[in-house]
Amino acid sequence: MISFRLNGETVSTDVPSDTPLLWVIREHFQLTGSKFGCGKGLCGACTMHFNGNAIRTCVMPVAAVADGEVTTIEGVGQPDQLHIVQQAWIKHNVPQCGYCQSGQIMSAVALLEQNPNPSDEDIDNFMSGNICRCGTYSRIKQAIHSAADAKHSGVVLFDPQQVQGGAA
Numbered sequence: 746m747i748s749f750r751l752n753g754e755t756v757s758t759d760v761p762s763d764t765p766l767l768w769v770i771r772e773h774f775q776l777t778g779s780k781f782g783c784g785k786g787l788c789g790a791c792t793m794h795f796n797g798n799a800i801r802t803c804v805m806p807v808a809a810v811a812d813g814e815v816t817t818i819e820g821v822g823q824p825d826q827l828h829i830v831q832q833a834w835i836k837h838n839v840p841q842c843g844y845c846q847s848g849q850i851m852s853a854v855a856l857l858e859q860n861p862n863p864s865d866e867d868i869d870n871f872m873s874g875n876i877c878r879c880g881t882y883s884r885i886k887q888a889i890h891s892a893a894d895a896k897h898s899g900v901v902l903f904d905p906q907q908v909q910g911g912a913a
Contacts, residue, residue, distance in 0.1 A: 749810045752820030762808035767791045769807045778818035778847045789875030792848035799855035818847035830854050832902035833892035841879035849875050
């Protein structure tokens with residue numbers, strides 16, 4: 746039995762210890778926000794956080810996270826209270842197809858936790874392991890800068906309550 750914390754809750758699984766974490770999260774725990782892309786840890790679609798660090802879960806055996814903390818895209822924000830990076834993604838219309846976006850967001854969140862005021866070069870270096878087939882890299886960079894600025898100033902970039910309130 747392998748136990749770890751998943752989005753703040755202690756969970757256990759009895760899958761084989763070499764099963765990739767991505768498949769345990771998607772199939773056993775039914776959290777499907779993180780995607781399978783390349784299966785080699787090169788594209789970033791499967792990015793989650795392990796003990797606060799961005800990791801590629803398609804190549805990470807579940808045994809490696811035993812007794813640690815895993816955060817998925819589902820654990821980053823809630824529909825009524827989005828993380829500042831999620832707000833910036835919406836403000837800057839980052840996604841097109843959206844397939845890579847959970848991995849992009851997870852990497853951006855980790856970047857801002859490690860470097861709250863990244864330069865363009867810092868963003869390029871940190872995000873280089875995340876591939877966007879639609880090529881929205883300039884909007885991703887703008888969104889990361891916007892999230893960093895908003896985080897410092899406490900500004901809300903996108904309030905889902907306003908959209909929900911207006912649609913009711």
